[in-house]
Amino acid sequence: MNVTSGGAYVPQPFAPLYSAAKAALHSYTMKLRHALQATPCRVVELIPPAVATALAGPGRNHGADPEEFCDTVFPLLDGSLPEVGYGPTAQPAFTDRLASGHRSFEAASTRFRVPLYRPDGTVGSVET
Incomplete structure (x- = not known):
């Protein structure tokens, strides 16, 4: 499981490096899920919104x-869903955007043959 954030999809001007890092982790998670698709391993992306923790500083808990x-x-x-959101990151407007990204990735992922992991742990071509 990789933990990204809504900031991976909607860059936050107050946290440009955070947003960029989360966007990179989202991209890596999609590629890892693709590479492991023929194995029993499931790659899940947790996409939380702001959660009221002390991360924002004393007295600034929001979310x-x-x-x-x-x-x-x-x-x-449990691995049955590729992404798990909550609140704003589980709303149709957001999940529709995720679905669109999946369609784009799937269309582009067949442009070049790349080795994928097999269930026995070896690497080779896997027909999708």
Whole structure:
């Protein structure tokens, strides 16, 4: 499981490096999921919105309640879903954008043959 953020998709002007790092992790997660598709390994991207932690500094807790967030997303991290969002990152406007990104990735992923991991741990071509 990789933890990105809504900032991976909507860059946050107050946190440009954070947003760029999360966008890079999202891209890597998509590629890793593709490379491991023929194995039993499942790659899940957790996409939280702002969660009310102390990360913002003293007295600046904003965002989703941590207990509600965990209670909602933890049962969904079993590998059956490629991405798990919460609140704004689980709304149709956001998930539709994810689906569009998946379609674009799938169309582009067949442009060049690349080795994929096989269930036995070896690397080779896997027909998709």
